[in-house]
Amino acid sequence: MTIAFISDIHGNFEALKAVLAEIDRMRVAEIVCVGDVVGYYSQVNECCDELRRRGIPSVLGNHDWYLGYGGFCTRSRSVNECLVYQRKVITSENVNWLRAFHLQMQMDTVRIVHAGWSDPIDEYLTNPSEDYFARLSGTHFVSGHTHVQSIHRFGGKTYCNPGSVGQPRDGDPRAAFATFDGETFALHRVAYDMQKVFDRMEAAGFHDYYYGGLKTGAKNLRRLAD
Structure with missing residues (x-):
């Protein structure tokens, strides 16, 4: 059974629709969200509603925690304004x-x-190492949070970050996701209409500062912290 992994949607409904359409086209029936359904962009309800409608399960991301439990980000005033x-x-x-x-x-x-297995909602696995995964039981691992798509193999173990659906930070602005066929991970990218995101953010009262980095998949999205 093939599984699709989506992560870091962040209220970007246009990107989510494009990714789900591609997953449907690939006829992948099982989809799992790796957290951060919400955060940053304006269509948080639409993203939540679509995952709920499809019965897509998700683990808890830091932005899901902020919004679900009344928390705030200690790293970024802009995140808190969103x-x-x-x-x-x-x-x-x-x-x-x-x-x-x-x-x-x-x-x-x-x-x-x-995020990571030392801190499930706020650890950054920016440089996954063999030593880190040697401490963990299992053979296949998936986490998001960094918004950088990657696959790393360490002996008999494989780690995959599916990248970000709604806010890529690896220099490729296309929405990202991954699939797993029971043995091998594969990475995928999909283009979408960003202008609709920009228009909705502007209508909600946000300046280009909050979404301009989507155009390039900027590593540091206009100084917005994760």
Whole structure:
């Protein structure tokens, strides 16, 4: 059974629709979200509603935690400004849905967290190492959080970061996801209409500062922290 992994959607419904359409085209029936359904962009309800409608499970990301439990980001004022807006628009049903997310998940042989296995919602695995994964039981691992798509193999273990659906930071602005066929991970990218995201953010009162980095897949999205 092939599984598709999506991560770091961040309220970018246009990117999510494009990714799900491609997954449907590939006839991949099983989809798992690696966290951060919400955060940054304006269509948090649409993203939550679509995952709920499809029955797509998700682990808890740091932005899901911020919005679900009333937390704030200690690294970025801009992130918190986005959260203020999202708290005004998100439905109570979607808040409760976010609160039901687990910190970790296992799908067949794949262990899944949003960030890392030392801190499931806020550890950055920017340079995955063999020593790190030698301490973990299992053979296949998936996490997101860095918004950088990658696959790393360490002996008999494989780690995959599917990248970000809604806010890539690896220099490729196309929405990212990954698939796993039971043995091998594969990385995928999909183009989408960013202008619709820009228009909705502007209508919500946000300046280009908050979304301009989407155009290039900037590593440091206009200084917005994760």
